[in-house]
Amino acid sequence: MYVAVKGGERAIDNAHAWLAEERRGDPDLPLMSVAQIRAQMTLAVNRVMAEGSLYDPDLAALAIRQARGDLIEAVFLIRAYRTTLPRLGASVPLDTGAMAVDRRVSATFKDLPGGQVLGPTFDYTHRLLDFAEAAAVDPAPLAQPDPAPLPHVTQILDRDGLIEPIAPDDSPAPDLTREPLELPACRALRLQALARGDEGFLLSLAYSTQRGYGRTHAFVGELRIGRVAVEMEIPELGFSIEIGEIELTECETVNQFKGSRLEPAQFTRGYGLVPGQSERKAIAMSLVDRALRWQELGEDFTGAPAQDAEFVLSHCDNIQATGFLEHIKLPHYVDFQAELELVRRLRADAHTALQEAAE
Amino acid sequence: MSDYNFAYLDEQTKRMIRRAILKALAIPGYQVPFASREMPMPYGWGTGGVQLTAACLVPEDRLKVIDQGADDTTNAVSIRKFFQRTAGVDVTTDTTEATLIQTRHRIPETPLTQGQILVYQVPIPEPLRFLEPRETETRKMHELEEYGLMHVKLYEDIARHGQIATSYDYPVKVEGRYVMDPSPIPKFDNPKLSDSPAIQLFGAGREQRIYALPPYTQVVSLDFEDHPFDPSKADHDCDLCGASASYLDEVITDDQGGRMFVCSDTDYCTTRTGMGHRGRLAEDAA
Numbered sequence: 001m002y003v004a005v006k007g008g009e010r011a012i013d014n015a016h017a018w019l020a021e022e023r024r025g026d027p028d029l030p031l032m033s034v035a036q037i038r039a040q041m042t043l044a045v046n047r048v049m050a051e052g053s054l055y056d057p058d059l060a061a062l063a064i065r066q067a068r069g070d071l072i073e074a075v076f077l078i079r080a081y082r083t084t085l086p087r088l089g090a091s092v093p094l095d096t097g098a099m100a101v102d103r104r105v106s107a108t109f110k111d112l113p114g115g116q117v118l119g120p121t122f123d124y125t126h127r128l129l130d131f132a133e134a135a136a137v138d139p140a141p142l143a144q145p146d147p148a149p150l151p152h153v154t155q156i157l158d159r160d161g162l163i164e165p166i167a168p169d170d171s172p173a174p175d176l177t178r179e180p181l182e183l184p185a186c187r188a189l190r191l192q193a194l195a196r197g198d199e200g201f202l203l204s205l206a207y208s209t210q211r212g213y214g215r216t217h218a219f220v221g222e223l224r225i226g227r228v229a230v231e232m233e234i235p236e237l238g239f240s241i242e243i244g245e246i247e248l249t250e251c252e253t254v255n256q257f258k259g260s261r262l263e264p265a266q267f268t269r270g271y272g273l274v275p276g277q278s279e280r281k282a283i284a285m286s287l288v289d290r291a292l293r294w295q296e297l298g299e300d301f302t303g304a305p306a307q308d309a310e311f312v313l314s315h316c317d318n319i320q321a322t323g324f325l326e327h328i329k330l331p332h333y334v335d336f337q338a339e340l341e342l343v344r345r346l347r348a349d350a351h352t353a354l355q356e357a358a359e
Numbered sequence: 360m361s362d363y364n365f366a367y368l369d370e371q372t373k374r375m376i377r378r379a380i381l382k383a384l385a386i387p388g389y390q391v392p393f394a395s396r397e398m399p400m401p402y403g404w405g406t407g408g409v410q411l412t413a414a415c416l417v418p419e420d421r422l423k424v425i426d427q428g429a430d431d432t433t434n435a436v437s438i439r440k441f442f443q444r445t446a447g448v449d450v451t452t453d454t455t456e457a458t459l460i461q462t463r464h465r466i467p468e469t470p471l472t473q474g475q476i477l478v479y480q481v482p483i484p485e486p487l488r489f490l491e492p493r494e495t496e497t498r499k500m501h502e503l504e505e506y507g508l509m510h511v512k513l514y515e516d517i518a519r520h521g522q523i524a525t526s527y528d529y530p531v532k533v534e535g536r537y538v539m540d541p542s543p544i545p546k547f548d549n550p551k552l553s554d555s556p557a558i559q560l561f562g563a564g565r566e567q568r569i570y571a572l573p574p575y576t577q578v579v580s581l582d583f584e585d586h587p588f589d590p591s592k593a594d595h596d597c598d599l600c601g602a603s604a605s606y607l608d609e610v611i612t613d614d615q616g617g618r619m620f621v622c623s624d625t626d627y628c629t630t631r632t633g634m635g636h637r638g639r640l641a642e643d644a645a
Contacts (some may be wrong), residue, residue, distance in 0.1 A: 008431045008432055008433040008435070008436040009431070009436045009440075011433060012433055012436060012437060012440075076397075076401065079397035080397050080398060080399040082397065083368075083372075083396045083397045083398065084363060084364075084367070084368075084369065086369065086371075177394070177396075177397075178394050179394050180392035180393055180394050180395065180567040181567065182392065183494055183495050184495070310493055310494060310495060314494070319397065319401075319402060320402045320565045322401065322402075323401030323402030323403040323404060323406070323565065324401075324402050324403035324482070324565055325403070326401060326403070327401065327402075327403030327404050327482070328403075330404065330426070330434055330463075331426060331427050331432055331433075331434070332427075332464070332543075333427045333608050333623070334427045334428060334464045334465055334527070334543075334544075334545055334606070334608070334623055335464060335526075335527040335528070335543050335545065337545070337593065337606075337607070337608055337609055337623075338526035338527045338545040338546065338547070339526050339527070340609065341526065341591060341592065341593055342524060342526040342591075345522075345591075346520055346521075346522075346524070349520075349521055349522075
């Protein structure tokens with residue numbers, strides 16, 4: 001005898017208990033500490049901080065462990081926690097020119113003031129599985145670099161009028177997490193959305209511009225990674241004080257020029273800025289930013305996905321995307337039942353019509 | 360859960376949502392943008408509804424949560440538990456007892472009463488979305504009351520299938536002005552939207568939209584004079600409680616084509632069974 005399905009609550013409790021067991025894995029192995037994840041899975045921690053829009057390596061490391069290493073799930077945990085935090089204010093604009101640089105490379109000039117600094121990069125490693133790494137051999141300690149402020153490459157181009165000037169803008173930055181996204185979105189808002197957007201999505205979009213879908217001929221003018229002081233204006237004091245330091249990756253691209261016989265040619269800019277060391281994402285972001293600027297730069301809309309702000313901004317958030325995608329595994333009995341009835345009725349109608357036609 | 364505010368969201372956020380609700384009630388059927396927050400459940404799983412519920416709940420409330428009409432589906436259980444933990448409110452499965460009902464895909468069979476709030480979870484709030492993917496365009500279409508495209512779509516259905524081939528998520532017009540998406544309720548439920556004594560709130564978290572039907576609002580399902588709207592359902596009675604006018608789920612009972620039909624609204628069905636009504640396959644059916 002059938003009775004209506006019951007037991008959802010017990011099923012959920014059991015599923016959670018099983019999940020906890022799977023998460024812990026083999027109990028004979030020691031539990032990974034949050035500090036270990038933070039120290040040794042830094043790039044995963046950085047990605048979770050960037051897409052979670054919350055700069056806190058300890059929480060990001062905790063989220064990664066809780067999410068069993070599923071980074072989008074970890075981003076989700078961070079976002080849900082971030083929701084509950086008050087917004088205290090906005091910092092004064094970060095001065096990335098004063099960045100204490102770990103890495104700084106330019107693809108447009110062989111040498112430049114401050115030089116090329118490779119820093120801790122995978123770039124010239126041979127991707128050979130390192131069996132010494134498996135044996136966990138500690139590397140020899142290095143001398144700490146002495147960071148000195150370095151001028152931006154685009155400043156050098158700007159001085160000669162070779163790149164489009166960007167007027168300083170003191171209007172308060174919009175906050176995507178406090179106001180609903182309205183379209184068309186200004187560049188600041190677009191960049192904000194890209195900065196917390198999914199790395200994979202931005203990578204593919206940027207790649208598509210390189211393959212002709214909204215081509216912008218980008219050069220990496222400069223890519224820099226390092227720590228920057230965060231300052232806040234304290235109204236009671238009347239001046240700003242440093243409240244901490246965060247690691248950032250900044251990418252400035254130098255792109256296809258605009259100009260005419262009357263207007264001298266100038267390079268144009270694309271910009272990417274991501275919390276933590278997140279080079280791939282910063283470069284991708286700057287390419288997508290540049291592609292999205294087609295209108296203000298008087299270019300044609302070729303229908304390329306990367307040019308379409310509404311398309312890009314509506315689909316770059318992986319928490320929105322994964323939630324909606326996965327919701328289709330929730331029950332849809334009611335809607336399916338309605339469709340079932342409809343299809344049966346349509347089939348019956350067609351059957352009758354066929355019979356009538358045959359007679 | 361003393362680490363979180365009553366009903367999870369902080370008071371500033373609730374105030375922002377309440378403002379959007381007031382605006383939505385003032386312009387029935389109009390989609391009000393709101394700064395939807397990330398919630399601890401995924402987008403597409405009821406975050407819009409959860410934010411509305413969080414903004415409306417007071418400690419004296421009695422909350423009912425249903426999914427597909429049932430109180431015991433896993434996602435309904437999960438959301439009900441969430442508010443038990445974060446708001447400590449009383450919960451109930453009884454439609455008449457509840458002061459606030461959060462629902463996914465159904466309107467309860469038992470008529471709602473004044474003072475009740477029905478909160479719908481909405482995946483895609485824009486009724487024109489699958490005709491025009493751009494938000495910038497659809498907002499303009501609503502502004503200009505340009506709904507021709509929707510009628511063309513319904514007409515094409517008739518031309519192709521002989522009838523309007525939309526069985527759920529069936530578009531409605533509110534007070535003769537805005538075309539509105541009723542959320543994916545079966546079209547069987549559409550007539551219950553109109554002239555309801557309860558407040559009906561619709562929340563789409565991922566899409567950042569809230570809309571509403573104040574009590575006693577006129578809601579008309581779109582149709583044509585020669586193809587009037589037909590709120591159909593499975594042509595059966597409930598096999599458990601014998602109800603002839605409730606929406607039914609089809610349950611496959613074996614692999615020989617055996618099936619039975621039961622009320623999708625579990626509270627309605629158990630209440631009727633408790634009153635002694637019996638269907639074809641009820642355990643103690645005569």
